[in-house]
Amino acid sequence: MGLEFLPGKLRREQQVTLLRALRDVMDEAPLFTPTMPRSGKPMSVRMTNCGPLGWVTDKERGYRYQATHPITGRPWPAMPQMLLHLWDEVTRYRAPPEACLVNYYDDDAKMGLHQDKDEEDFDAPVLSVSLGDTAIFRAGGRSRRDPTRRFELESGDVVVLGGEDRLALHGIDRVLAGTSDLLPEGGRINLTLRRVTKPG
8 A cells, every 4th residue: 555545535424424523522622733843833733633642743842642632631532433434444454543633724724745753653554534625735755855746635535645655745735715615614624543553
């Protein structure tokens, strides 16, 4: 498995159901604005997590996984069952995901090219789910000199990074405002499911 693009994987009614579950997650673990290591510069996305672990970043301690929300100090809420079923179906990995990063992109938000490499287990793929406005997704190789491919990720689309593309550089160039009516407030929610530790 390399980069696998599954357009329209979630039907509209599934998207609505998942969004409802995510509203409960965000009520319990509110969105916050992360900051970059060292510089302390705020990122353009707001984020939260669900599952046993959550990915966070700040100026003082940098990129990491932890079991509690950095603002409330409370454990992350459970991952919606629909996401666990989706992980089993499309990744066919032998262990469940431990973290689901929830990124909210408003019209101006973007994400530079980066690798998901804060995990112990690179054998496990990374699963991404798009909800809301369409985003321009860019993916390349492991080097910034490698050519990149461009995808339009619409609401309900799923991307899996596994195998030789598990550490591929990827990012969001921009969000196309007004391309979906799923989120009444507009914008885009991206879910990134990851296995953090090696299965015992």
